[in-house]
Amino acid sequence: MAAAGSEQLRLWQEAAALAGAVCGALGPRGGRALLLRPTGEAVPTRDGRRLLEALSVEPPAARVMVARACSLRATTGDGAKSFVVLLAAVLRGLRAAGGGGAGLRRALRDFEAQVLERAAARGLRRYLRPAPPGLLEPLLEPYLAGRLGPGERRRLAQLCAEMCRRCAPAPAARPQVLRLLGRRFAELHAAVPGLPLASSRVLPGIVLRRDFAAYCPADGELRAVLVTESLRPTLTAPGVEFVVDSEGQYQASLSWITKRTEALMKHLRSNNIKLLLSSVKQEEVFIYYAKLYGVSVVECLSSEEMALISEITGVSPYARFGDNVDREITETAAVTFCQPLLLVSKRCVHIGFTSVSAFQPHCLILCGPVDGVNEQHAAALQEAFTMLQQLFRTVDQREEWKAEGESQSQASDDCIWPSSATQKQLVIENTCKQVSECQLEALSDERERQILDPDKSDLLVHNQKNHSTPVLVAHNTDTVSACECLHVGKGLGETCCHIVPFKQGESCAGIGQDYSNCFIEAGSVLPVGGYFEILLHYYIQDYAKQCQQSEVSIVSNMVADALLSVPKALYGTAERNGFTKFYLEAINLLRKNQPLPVNSEGLESAYCKYQLVISVLRCVTELLSIDLVIGIRRPLQKIEDRDSEDDS
Structure with missing residues (x-):
C-alpha cells in the first residue's frame, strides 16, 4: 500500500507540474507564454500543445500525460490545457482517497459505464441545445479566445465562418467539407507577412504560392491537365542504350525531340487544354512551345497540392504511353479562371476549379505583421475546423443499459409506484421525464465548504528529480491499458454496483423515453465558462448517492470534485471569489430545476467536453496500469531470430 501511495504521489506531482505550467494560459483571460526557438526567435503563445511540447519533460509518466493531451487535441482540436488541469485534479483526488491497485482501476471503469454515462444521459442531456443553424461565430469566438488575443479572435472567427460557409453553401455538406478543410488547410491558405490582419480575405479558387513558368491569358472556361513527369520526348527507354556516333546524329536527335514536343503541344491544344499543372520541372523546349501555342504552365507543385487538385476535380495525372502522343x-x-496574383511582392497563381464534390474551392489570404504570428493564426484556424467537425459527432449509450431501458419501458404498463406527499414531482421542460425532489437533494454545508474552499496546493509545481538517464515506458502497458479502456462495457452484469433507474413517484413511461439511441446528439452545445463541468459535477454526485459499491461511490465523488478544477482555473484570473459566486448561482438553478442563463460569451461543443473527461479517465487508468519503467542508455537494437546450425 505504501508503494502504491508513493507512486500516486509521484504521478500527481508530475501532473501538477504540467498543470501549473499551462493553467495560467487557460481561458479567455489567460496570459501568454514566451517560447524561445533554437534559432533564437521568441514566439508568444497560449497554445496548449505548444506549451506542453516546449517543456521537453523527461519523466516517462509525464511524457505519457503530454502525449495523451496532444492526442486529444489532435482528435478534437481542443482541450490540451484543460486535460492536464483535470488530470492533476483527478490524481490528487485518488491520492487523497488512498485507493490503489487493480481495485481502483476496476472502479474507474465501472464509474465510466455505470455513473458517468447515466449522469450525462439523464442529467446533462436536458440542458443541451442545438447549435444555431448556419451561425458559427458563437462557437468560434470563445474557442479562439483561449488561443489568441482579444484583438485577433473576432476577425479570425469571421474569416473561419466565412470560409466554411463559402466552401459548403449547403449545410448538409458541412461535415464532409470541414474534414477537407482540416486536412488541406495548409494548401487552402496563403500567409502574407507585413500586412494587418484586417487585410485578410477569402478568395474563390485556390492560390498556388509560385509563379507561372509560362503564362498565356485565356478568356472563358478552359481545360487543365495534371502531369507528374517530364513531357519532353525521350530517345531511350529503361534498359536501352542510345549511342550517337556523329554530330549529325546528335543534331538529328535534337530535331526529332523538338518535333515530337511540338506535336504533343498541338495535341494538348486540340483538346482545349490551356493549363498544365506539373509536379516536376519541365524542359526549356517544352516551355517554349507552351508559350508558342498559348498553354500556361505551372511547375514544381507539391504532392499535397497535386492531391488537393485531384480531390477537387476528380482527375488523375496524365501519363504518356511511349511515343503515342496522339492518345x-x-x-x-x-477551370473557370487562371490568372497571376500579386501578394505584396510575391507573384502567385490564382486558379478557379469546377468541383465535382460538395466542396466549393476557396482560399484564405491570411495577413499578419510577421511570419510567426501568421503561423499561430493558421494553426488556430486549422484546429478550429477540427473542432467544428465534432459538432456532427454523437455519443451513443451502451447496448447493455439501452436494453435495460427498453425492458423497463415494455414493463411500464404493469408498474404501480406508490406516491408520497413529501415527494413533489417536477416537470422537466417539454419532456415526460420526472424526478423526485429527493433525487435533487442539496449538498450538505460541509460538502459545499470543501468545494468552495479547496486545498490551494492542488496545482503547485513540485520540484522534480532530474533524470540523468533517458527512460522508456514499456510499450506493452499501452496495449493492455488501451484494451481495458476500450472494453469497459464488458462484464457489467458481474459488478455489484447497482444504479437505481428511478425512484418512487417517478413515471415509468417517462423513463422509457430517457433511453434514446444517444445521449449527446449531433450539434449539442452549452454556454462556455464552466457550465459543462458544473452540470456533470452535480449529476455525478446525485448518482453517486445511489451506488451501493463503496469504491465506485468514492471515485464518483472524487471525479465530481475534480471537474470543478477547470472552472476554478478559468475564474482564477477573474474578480475575487468569482468561482464561488458562479458555482452557487449555477447550483441554485439546478436545485430549482431552472434553465441555465444565456451566456453572451459564446457556446462550446458538448461532444468535445465529454471526450475530454473520457480521455482523462482513460489516461489515469493507463498510468495506474504501468508496472515497470525501464531506463535505457542507447537505442534498442532489432534482434532477428536465426536458427543455429547446431539446432536439431
Missing part, C-alpha cells in the same frame, strides 16, 4: 486525353479538369 486521347480524358482526365482533364474544368
Whole structure:
C-alpha cells in the first residue's frame, strides 16, 4: 500500500507540474507564454500543445500525460490545457482517497459505464441545445479566445465562418467539407507577412504560392491537365542504350525531340487544354512551345497540392504511353479562371476549379505583421475546423443499459409506484421525464465548504528529480491499458454496483423515453465558462448517492470534485471569489430545476467536453496500469531470430 501511495504521489506531482505550467494560459483571460526557438526567435503563445511540447519533460509518466493531451487535441482540436488541469485534479483526488491497485482501476471503469454515462444521459442531456443553424461565430469566438488575443479572435472567427460557409453553401455538406478543410488547410491558405490582419480575405479558387513558368491569358472556361513527369520526348527507354556516333546524329536527335514536343503541344491544344499543372520541372523546349501555342504552365507543385487538385476535380495525372502522343486525353479538369496574383511582392497563381464534390474551392489570404504570428493564426484556424467537425459527432449509450431501458419501458404498463406527499414531482421542460425532489437533494454545508474552499496546493509545481538517464515506458502497458479502456462495457452484469433507474413517484413511461439511441446528439452545445463541468459535477454526485459499491461511490465523488478544477482555473484570473459566486448561482438553478442563463460569451461543443473527461479517465487508468519503467542508455537494437546450425 505504501508503494502504491508513493507512486500516486509521484504521478500527481508530475501532473501538477504540467498543470501549473499551462493553467495560467487557460481561458479567455489567460496570459501568454514566451517560447524561445533554437534559432533564437521568441514566439508568444497560449497554445496548449505548444506549451506542453516546449517543456521537453523527461519523466516517462509525464511524457505519457503530454502525449495523451496532444492526442486529444489532435482528435478534437481542443482541450490540451484543460486535460492536464483535470488530470492533476483527478490524481490528487485518488491520492487523497488512498485507493490503489487493480481495485481502483476496476472502479474507474465501472464509474465510466455505470455513473458517468447515466449522469450525462439523464442529467446533462436536458440542458443541451442545438447549435444555431448556419451561425458559427458563437462557437468560434470563445474557442479562439483561449488561443489568441482579444484583438485577433473576432476577425479570425469571421474569416473561419466565412470560409466554411463559402466552401459548403449547403449545410448538409458541412461535415464532409470541414474534414477537407482540416486536412488541406495548409494548401487552402496563403500567409502574407507585413500586412494587418484586417487585410485578410477569402478568395474563390485556390492560390498556388509560385509563379507561372509560362503564362498565356485565356478568356472563358478552359481545360487543365495534371502531369507528374517530364513531357519532353525521350530517345531511350529503361534498359536501352542510345549511342550517337556523329554530330549529325546528335543534331538529328535534337530535331526529332523538338518535333515530337511540338506535336504533343498541338495535341494538348486540340483538346482545349490551356493549363498544365506539373509536379516536376519541365524542359526549356517544352516551355517554349507552351508559350508558342498559348498553354500556361505551372511547375514544381507539391504532392499535397497535386492531391488537393485531384480531390477537387476528380482527375488523375496524365501519363504518356511511349511515343503515342496522339492518345486521347480524358482526365482533364474544368477551370473557370487562371490568372497571376500579386501578394505584396510575391507573384502567385490564382486558379478557379469546377468541383465535382460538395466542396466549393476557396482560399484564405491570411495577413499578419510577421511570419510567426501568421503561423499561430493558421494553426488556430486549422484546429478550429477540427473542432467544428465534432459538432456532427454523437455519443451513443451502451447496448447493455439501452436494453435495460427498453425492458423497463415494455414493463411500464404493469408498474404501480406508490406516491408520497413529501415527494413533489417536477416537470422537466417539454419532456415526460420526472424526478423526485429527493433525487435533487442539496449538498450538505460541509460538502459545499470543501468545494468552495479547496486545498490551494492542488496545482503547485513540485520540484522534480532530474533524470540523468533517458527512460522508456514499456510499450506493452499501452496495449493492455488501451484494451481495458476500450472494453469497459464488458462484464457489467458481474459488478455489484447497482444504479437505481428511478425512484418512487417517478413515471415509468417517462423513463422509457430517457433511453434514446444517444445521449449527446449531433450539434449539442452549452454556454462556455464552466457550465459543462458544473452540470456533470452535480449529476455525478446525485448518482453517486445511489451506488451501493463503496469504491465506485468514492471515485464518483472524487471525479465530481475534480471537474470543478477547470472552472476554478478559468475564474482564477477573474474578480475575487468569482468561482464561488458562479458555482452557487449555477447550483441554485439546478436545485430549482431552472434553465441555465444565456451566456453572451459564446457556446462550446458538448461532444468535445465529454471526450475530454473520457480521455482523462482513460489516461489515469493507463498510468495506474504501468508496472515497470525501464531506463535505457542507447537505442534498442532489432534482434532477428536465426536458427543455429547446431539446432536439431
